[in-house]
Amino acid sequence: MNEMSAARAAFEARLRRIGEERYHDRHPFHALLHSGGCTIDQVRAWVVNRYYYQCRIPMKDAAFMSRVEDPALRRAWRSRIEDHDGSEAREGGIARWLKLAEAVGLDPEYVASAKGVLPATRFAVDAYVRFVRDEPLLKAVASSLTELFAPKIHAERIAGLLEHYEFATSETISYFRHRLNEAPKDVQFGLTWVLDHAVTPADQDAAAAALTFKTDVLWAQLDALYSAYIAPGNIPPGAWRPGEGLAP
Numbered sequence: 085m086n087e088m089s090a091a092r093a094a095f096e097a098r099l100r101r102i103g104e105e106r107y108h109d110r111h112p113f114h115a116l117l118h119s120g121g122c123t124i125d126q127v128r129a130w131v132v133n134r135y136y137y138q139c140r141i142p143m144k145d146a147a148f149m150s151r152v153e154d155p156a157l158r159r160a161w162r163s164r165i166e167d168h169d170g171s172e173a174r175e176g177g178i179a180r181w182l183k184l185a186e187a188v189g190l191d192p193e194y195v196a197s198a199k200g201v202l203p204a205t206r207f208a209v210d211a212y213v214r215f216v217r218d219e220p221l222l223k224a225v226a227s228s229l230t231e232l233f234a235p236k237i238h239a240e241r242i243a244g245l246l247e248h249y250e251f252a253t254s255e256t257i258s259y260f261r262h263r264l265n266e267a268p269k270d271v272q273f274g275l276t277w278v279l280d281h282a283v284t285p286a287d288q289d290a291a292a293a294a295l296t297f298k299t300d301v302l303w304a305q306l307d308a309l310y311s312a313y314i315a316p317g318n319i320p321p322g323a324w325r326p327g328e329g330l331a332p
């Protein structure tokens with residue numbers, strides 16, 4: 085290995101270590117969810133709150149693309165928006181998430197209204213959208229690299245939900261099955277782009293900091309969920325309460 089490719093490999097290893105240490109697959113909420121330990125209301129709270137992340141993802145990708153001057157980069161990025169929004173021919177991730185909402189007994193219109201989302205979830209997700217809109221492109225792309233670690237958690241979630249919860253069928257949790265195909269192509273592109281563009285130590289520090297920030301965005305959402313609906317169970321004013329937003 086020559087010096088340059090060794091430096092590139094070391095930088096990639098540094099990024100991957102951030103995931104090993106900080107990705108939200110280590111959060112206790114996920115252990116509970118995937119092992120069948122959540123009540124249906126706790127699952128509903130997760131579905132309501134996670135919707136806010138889902139619906140903001142294509143908005144942050146649109147904010148990203150609005151700043152990109154290189155048509156090739158925009159072309160590579162735009163399928164992310166279609167993956168979530170769908171197209172005339174194909175259902176997207178947001179519609180699939182609302183199917184999951186329906187399967188757990190929630191009114192999809194209520195979930196899509198984003199009423200009842202925890203304040204800290206809103207703050208964290210909005211911070212991610214602003215970060216991608218305002219920070220240099222390198223940091224914006226690097227912040228998407230948590231998806232390097234997502235296929236593992238999606239596979240665990242598919243297995244755990246199917247094993248433990250009656251609402252879970254391959255149809256109702258198809259959101260995650262689709263992500264298993266969608267995420268690897270996005271993240272392979274994003275990783276190569278970051279490795280190509282973060283050459284100086286300062287750039288590499290900036291990219292690592294952006295990825296760390298993103299792990300915080302994900303972790304903070306689960307902390308908020310845990311504190312409101314698991315323990316100690318302090319539901320903030322205005323946030324979803326069991327019994328609200330159920331399918332008519």
Ligand SMILES: O=C(O)c1cc(C(=O)O)c2c(n1)C(=O)C(=O)c1cc(C(=O)O)[nH]c1-2
Pocket residue numbers: 141227228229230231233234237238263302
């Ligand atoms: O279930 C998960 O743990 C999880 C994590 C992440 C992530 O790492 O940000 C994404 C997703 N799912 C996901 O489904 C998704 O579409 C997605 C897009 C992005 C992004 O930052 O552009 N992250 C994620």
